[in-house]
Amino acid sequence: MTYEEIRALDEQYVLPTYGRFPVAIDHGKGATLYDPAGRAYIDFASGIGVNSVGYADPRWIAAVTEQAGKLAHVSNLFYTEPCARLAEKLCTRTGMAAAFFANSGAESNEGVIKLARKYSFDKYGEGRGTILTLRHSFHGRTVTTLAATGQDVFHNYFFPFTEGFRHVEAPTLDEVQAVAGHDVCAVLVELIQGEGGVHPLDEVFVRELEQLCAKRDWLLLVDEVQTGIGRTGSLFAFQQYGIRPHAVSFAKGIAGGLPMGGFLVREDCREVLGAGTHATTFGGNPICAAAALAVEEILDDAALEAVREKGTYLKQAIEGIGSPLVSEVRGRGLMLGVVLKEGVSHKKLAARLIGSGLLCLTAGSDVLRLLPPLTITIEELDSGLAILRRVLSDIEQEEEA
Numbered sequence: 317m318t319y320e321e322i323r324a325l326d327e328q329y330v331l332p333t334y335g336r337f338p339v340a341i342d343h344g345k346g347a348t349l350y351d352p353a354g355r356a357y358i359d360f361a362s363g364i365g366v367n368s369v370g371y372a373d374p375r376w377i378a379a380v381t382e383q384a385g386k387l388a389h390v391s392n393l394f395y396t397e398p399c400a401r402l403a404e405k406l407c408t409r410t411g412m413a414a415a416f417f418a419n420s421g422a423e424s425n426e427g428v429i430k431l432a433r434k435y436s437f438d439k440y441g442e443g444r445g446t447i448l449t450l451r452h453s454f455h456g457r458t459v460t461t462l463a464a465t466g467q468d469v470f471h472n473y474f475f476p477f478t479e480g481f482r483h484v485e486a487p488t489l490d491e492v493q494a495v496a497g498h499d500v501c502a503v504l505v506e507l508i509q510g511e512g513g514v515h516p517l518d519e520v521f522v523r524e525l526e527q528l529c530a531k532r533d534w535l536l537l538v539d540e541v542q543t544g545i546g547r548t549g550s551l552f553a554f555q556q557y558g559i560r561p562h563a564v565s566f567a568k569g570i571a572g573g574l575p576m577g578g579f580l581v582r583e584d585c586r587e588v589l590g591a592g593t594h595a596t597t598f599g600g601n602p603i604c605a606a607a608a609l610a611v612e613e614i615l616d617d618a619a620l621e622a623v624r625e626k627g628t629y630l631k632q633a634i635e636g637i638g639s640p641l642v643s644e645v646r647g648r649g650l651m652l653g654v655v656l657k658e659g660v661s662h663k664k665l666a667a668r669l670i671g672s673g674l675l676c677l678t679a680g681s682d683v684l685r686l687l688p689p690l691t692i693t694i695e696e697l698d699s700g701l702a703i704l705r706r707v708l709s710d711i712e713q714e715e716e717a
């Protein structure tokens with residue numbers, strides 16, 4: 317089918333909940349994607365941080381096809397090897413004690429929310445179920461995770477939202493204490509806020525927050541749905557912050573393109589969710605788990621070091637363009653936010669870049685967000701940078717004219 321045919325069919329039969337770009341993607345290789353007409357796009361978006369090992373990696377394909385030929389699904393009423401091995405791998409690489417597998421980021425966050433509330437209920441009884449989250453955070457699109465999300469634009473239409481979330485206005489200990497009460501059981505944070513604008517939290521604040529949580533017996537819950545699985549140059553971002561959260565959620569990049577999520581818990585939280593308290597039909601699906609094991613193998617320590625190096629390379633190259641349209645480049649590893657000067661529309665710039673053959677994302681109100689596949693080559697980074705350089709300079713010249 318041509319792009320026009322796909323678009324017409326989609327518009328007729330798919331609910332119009334997405335503002336799509338006028339591009340259809342047919343296939344990919346490495347960090348390069350192709351539309352149905354064969355036109356190439358350099359990928360600085362990886363399907364919103366999902367395609368962590370790029371497209372058509374032979375090790376990933378082998379793992380998925382082999383497992384598909386053996387067993388696609390059997391439910392959590394039975395044991396399967398890929399699920400058990402993946403949990404072991406994630407725990408040994410992080411020092412966490414045990415895993416629960418889910419299917420999406422929002423669902424994974426629902427899991428850590430339930431964990432925190434039950435931890436508190438078991439110890440203190442009712443009335444201590446409130447969870448603090450930060451302004452500009454993003455935690456998902458379910459009725460509960462929308463309530464957790466600290467952005468007012470998400471608190472519309474779908475009333476009533478789940479109770480028991482309070483938003484901290486700024487990432488400082490004073491602001492946390494300003495909304496803390498005896499009803500609090502946990503704090504849920506992204507260490508680098510993704511959707512909200514690629515805002516890294518201050519390391520001192522994060523360590524102080526960990527201490528405050530320990531003092532008040534609050535669980536420290538870290539949402540690593542976007543920052544996890546190598547994105548920032550360590551398997552999880554919390555490892556670079558030098559903290560030990562009680563629970564950490566993941567999803568996007570875990571299975572390299574297949575839908576999977578979940579969370580890891582610390583030793584002191586492993587007994588909280590006992591048999592019958594939490595479940596999901598597809599969780600730990602053998603094909604997704606086999607794919608995730610391949611991702612873990614590809615993203616070994618050397619690959620994570622390469623993510624840090626390529627992140628520094630990309631950041632410095634963008635700073636080096638010296639565009640008057642750009643005010644700052646921030647982030648860690650291959651999770652970068654290009655902050656634009658006032659009056660430059662991030663949506664329009666992203667559309668121009670995509671039209672010019674570079675897939676990218678936006679975040680917050682003024683940020684171009686870059687999340688390339690973690691296995692992207694320097695040559696592909698350079699091709700993407702050349703497009704970025706050209707489009708920025710075209711816009712500058714149009715503004716002068």
Ligand SMILES: *Cc1c(COP(=O)(O)O)cnc(C)c1O
Nearest residue numbers: 420421422454455456510541542
């Ligand atoms: C994308 C994202 C989510 C939601 O994940 P879904 O898979 O879309 O449900 C939650 N938290 C963060 C930090 C995210 O980036």
